[in-house]
Structure formats: C-alpha cells, structure tokens
Amino acid sequence: MSKIVVDGLRKTYGDTVALENLSFEVEENEFVIILGVSGSGKSTLLRCMCGLNEPTEGRILINGEPMTAPRPDVAMIFQQHNLIGDMSAYSNALTGGINRTGLLSNIFRLQSKEEKRRALRALDTVGLLDEAEQKTRRMSGGQQQRVGIARALVQESEVLLADEPVASLDPGSAQDVMRYLRRASDDRDLSTFISLHQVNIARKYGERFIGLHNGKKVFDGYRDELTLDAIDKIYGDIDTDGMFVGERSTGDAHSSATSRQETTS
Numbered sequence: 001m002s003k004i005v006v007d008g009l010r011k012t013y014g015d016t017v018a019l020e021n022l023s024f025e026v027e028e029n030e031f032v033i034i035l036g037v038s039g040s041g042k043s044t045l046l047r048c049m050c051g052l053n054e055p056t057e058g059r060i061l062i063n064g065e066p067m068t069a070p071r072p073d074v075a076m077i078f079q080q081h082n083l084i085g086d087m088s089a090y091s092n093a094l095t096g097g098i099n100r101t102g103l104l105s106n107i108f109r110l111q112s113k114e115e116k117r118r119a120l121r122a123l124d125t126v127g128l129l130d131e132a133e134q135k136t137r138r139m140s141g142g143q144q145q146r147v148g149i150a151r152a153l154v155q156e157s158e159v160l161l162a163d164e165p166v167a168s169l170d171p172g173s174a175q176d177v178m179r180y181l182r183r184a185s186d187d188r189d190l191s192t193f194i195s196l197h198q199v200n201i202a203r204k205y206g207e208r209f210i211g212l213h214n215g216k217k218v219f220d221g222y223r224d225e226l227t228l229d230a231i232d233k234i235y236g237d238i239d240t241d242g243m244f245v246g247e248r249s250t251g252d253a254h255s256s257a258t259s260r261q262e263t264t265s
C-alpha cells in the first residue's frame with residue numbers, strides 16, 4: 001500500500017467547500033509539492049493529513065492507518081515556526097522529541113542520550129550544527145525555519161508535511177530552506193508533502209506536483225509536465241508572470257527518478 005492515501009476527501013466549513021472529491025496516493029520517498037492560489041485548500045488538506053482537521057467525507061490513510069489525530073509517524077512544519085526565542089537552537093530542536101517521548105520527560109529534561117544525538121543530527125542536516133547554542137531570537141527568519149525543520153526531524157517520522165514553509169522569507173532564504181528540506185527528505189527517505197505558492201522555487205526543488213483550484217485537483221504530474229498550460233489550469237486568471245520560469249511545451253513526461261537526479265546537487 002502507498003505511504004499516503006487520500007481517498008474521496010471532502011472538507012466543508014459551513015457553506016464553504018474547501019476540498020472536493022480529492023484523491024491521490026504518495027509513495028515512500030516521494031517529494032511532492034502542492035500548488036494553488038490562496039484559498040484553494042492547501043492548508044486545509046495539510047491539516048487533514050496531519051490529523052488536525054477532520055474530513056467531512058472520505059479518508060486519509062498514512063502507513064495504512066486512518067489519520068484521525070496527530071501521530072508520531074507524521075511530522076508537520078508550520079509557516080510560523082513557533083520557536084521559543086530565549087532557548088537555543090539545540091533546545092528548540094530537542095522539543096521535537098515531545099511527540100516521541102511525551103511532554104513530562106521533555107519538561108523535566110529527561111531526554112535520553114539518543115534524543116540528544118537526534119537533535120544534533122537534525123541540526124547538522126539543516127546546516128546549523130555550529131549555531132546549536134545560539135538563541136533562536138537572534139537568528140534570521142531562514143535560520144529559524146531551519147530550526148523548525150530540525151525540530152520536526154527529531155520526531156523521526158516517516159512522513160514530513162510542511163505548510164508554506166518559506167512564505168515569509170526573502171528569495172535567498174527561501175531557496176536555502178527548500179534545499180535543506182529536500183536534503184533532509186532524501187537523506188532520511190521521507191515521504192514529503194509541502195505547500196508552496198512560488199512556482200519557480202517549487203519547480204526547482206520539487207519532484208512531483210499536485211495543483212489545486214477551488215478545492216479540486218486540477219494537476220498531478222512531474223516537473224517536465226508542469227508547463228505554462230498546467231500553471232494556467234492551477235492559477236486560473238491570476239497573472240503568473242514572474243512565478244514561472246520555463247518554456248511553454250506540450251509536457252514530455254519524465255520519470256520521477258530522472259526528475260530527482262536533475263534537482264539539487
């Protein structure tokens with residue numbers, strides 16, 4: 001069975017239909033980016049996938065189990081990293097263990113050597129080992145988001161979800177964060193599912209893309225299939241100048257393996 005199965009998902013808030021008849025599957029080690037304009041349903045989908053929102057209809061299975069509440073095998077990175085500013089990058093990363101070891105042992109600092117090793121390894125993955133003792137309030141937005149990623153990695157989940165992780169960052173920091181996310185995902189064989197609205201960044205780091213428009217899936221394909229025509233379908237009448245760098249093509253499908261090789265180095 002696929003790592004993530006979304007099957008006939010519908011989510012409404014009162015009269016608002018946020019997601020409609022949404023189905024797709026994500027395999028082990030896939031790196032998927034979900035694209036769509038503001039209000040297309042990306043956050044709602046991610047919140048359903050991490051067990052924070054209950055579907056109105058349909059189901060989500062992760063590792064074969066229905067996602068009915070947050071679970072240790074599924075880590076979520078939010079846009080607002082919610083770090084504790086007076087704590088070091090290392091201490092913030094360690095709090096990611098709460099989802100594994102429970103709140104009390106974390107409060108009383110009873111983390112095992114193994115938890116501490118995990119926190120240092122996670123900081124190393126996001127390139128912040130040398131800044132481990134730095135208070136996070138003194139760090140840049142991009143570095144703070146990388147600490148947020150490290151905290152999620154300490155959970156040692158098999159699935160990593162991220163809701164607009166680079167939305168508030170300048171283009172350079174956004175690229176850094178995406179590069180580290182991709183590296184973390186590849187190094188740890190994670191199934192990763194990220195929402196973004198910057199198409200050019202998505203295209204550079206993504207492997208497979210799912211496009212939402214008004215809560216419906218309008219695109220599901222690999223990088224070379226993400227042509228201007230596909231972008232038009234996802235973004236509708238919105239002016240996408242500057243969001244997409246590439247040539248209009250008929251979209252030759254390349255395998256995910258090819259796309260993965262072409263990505264970062």
Ligand SMILES: Nc1ncnc2c1ncn2[C@@H]1O[C@H](COP(=O)(O)OP(=O)(O)OP(=O)(O)O)[C@@H](O)[C@H]1O
Binds near residue numbers: 016017042
């Ligand atoms: N808690 C809520 N109560 C009522 N309506 C909501 C709620 N959350 C989302 N919506 C509505 O559901 C639709 C999808 O919103 P959602 O936040 O999932 O989209 P999005 O693509 O993530 O947008 P953004 O990029 O702006 O976060 C929108 O019409 C939004 O107004």
